[in-house]
Amino acid sequence: MIHRSKAPLRIGLAGGGTDVSPYCDEFGGAILNATISLNANATIELLESDQIVLEAFDRNETATFSWDPTLPIDGHLDLLKGVYNRIQKDYPFEKRGFKLSTFVDAPAGSGLGTSSTLVVAIVGAFTEMLQLPLGEYDIAHYAYEIERTDLKLAGGRQDQYAATFGGVNFMEFYSGDKVIVNPLRIRQRYLDELENNLLLYYTSTSRESAKIIEEQSKNVTEKKQTSIEAMHQLKQQAQMMKEALLKGQLHEIGHILDIGFEQKRKMAQGINNQLIDDIYYAAKEAGATGGKISGAGGGGFMIFYCPGNTKYKVQQTLDQFGGVNRNYQFTKHGLKTWSV
Known part of the structure; x- marks a missing residue:
């Protein structure tokens, strides 16, 4: 028996960083x-032996x-081990060997939520194998606890929920680990036009978020007020982005990203650097009306809003970097699991 899962990566459009404690608390x-x-992607194959084999193909x-x-x-x-350890602690299963294999379509540290999405996918594969009674909120919070509490990896909350629920979501984060999707x-x-105009650019660098x-x-x-006020503004940016998308005011997207x-x-040192600034302002000179660093910053993917047909000139301009x-x-789907 083979148990599989896949969970989508995400683009953060607005509000990035406001899902991190202690700000959201x-x-x-x-x-x-x-x-x-x-x-x-994650796959669990049951083995005849009592060995545990872990593979990260990417x-x-x-x-x-x-x-x-x-x-x-x-x-x-550690992400593979961390999920297994937590599953065995909470839902212990019989001594049976298995092979856990994973593959992620983007590099680690690229700003698309790769680590958290991988944890969600692995949780999904074990949930499928063991038929665990976990709903969407349960799986997302479980993945969050494994990363943040068990493995003590710093980060926010959005990635686990995006990967589990899928689609376009406005997410709210409060104290006590309360999340509303x-x-x-x-x-x-509107989505088709946004997809057409939004350029996803990998800087070919990664960072330790x-x-x-x-x-x-x-x-x-x-209590550094400059940083806190910036987060207040980013939270307001998320509200502005939601309104623009729902009303189809796509001409405002670039300005909101800017x-x-x-x-x-x-918010913090290291989010920007000279390369990121050079790429950003070159894209704007070529016709982009705004953009952002995906994820925590420092490298990885960037996105640019390119109205009309400007994305082709922006693409050519960015080749130099x-x-x-x-x-x-x-995509509209979140975590998917199945067995064969």
Whole structure:
């Protein structure tokens, strides 16, 4: 028997960073994101032996263990091990060997929520295998706890919920781990135009988001008003983005993204650097009306709103920076699981 799952990566359109504690616990956070046709995939194959085999095909990493209910967290395939350890703790299953294989369609540290989406996919595969009674909110929160509590990885909350629910969502974050996912009913023609005009560009660099997020959290704890006010503005940006999409006011999207780009750099050091600035202002010179860094910042993917047919000139302009334009489509589905 083979148990499979896949969960979509996401583009954060507005409000990024307001889902991170302690800001969202004290002030409440808001984010607007959309899932895209890039996925994290997980497969569990039952084995006749009692070995546990872990494979991350996209990272060319593999490890084999004798059966044990707890695998060592040592910096090697920790996301895979972390999910297995938590599942065995909460839903222990019989001694049976298996192979857990994963593949993610974007590099780690690229800003599309790869790590959290992978955790969701792995949780989904085990949920399918064990037929666990977990709903969408349960799976998203479970994945969040594994990353943030068990593995002690710094980060926000949006990625787990985006990967589980899928689609275009306006998300609210409050203290006590309270999350409200509001699916947006956007007219298809508005989504088609947004997809046509929104350029997804990989800078061919990655970053360690944890350090940026830790500084961001520290700035809130230490009451640094510049950082906190920037997060207030980004939360307002999410509201503006929601209204523009629902009303079809797509001509405002670039300006709303531009507001976020200027505010986000105030949240923490390392979010922007010279390469990102050079890429951003070159894209605007070529016709983009705004854009943003995807994820925590520092590298990875960027998005640009290119009205009319300007995206072709923007693409040509960005070739000089050595990055890659990535094709995608918006998706309506979240986590999917099945067995064969």
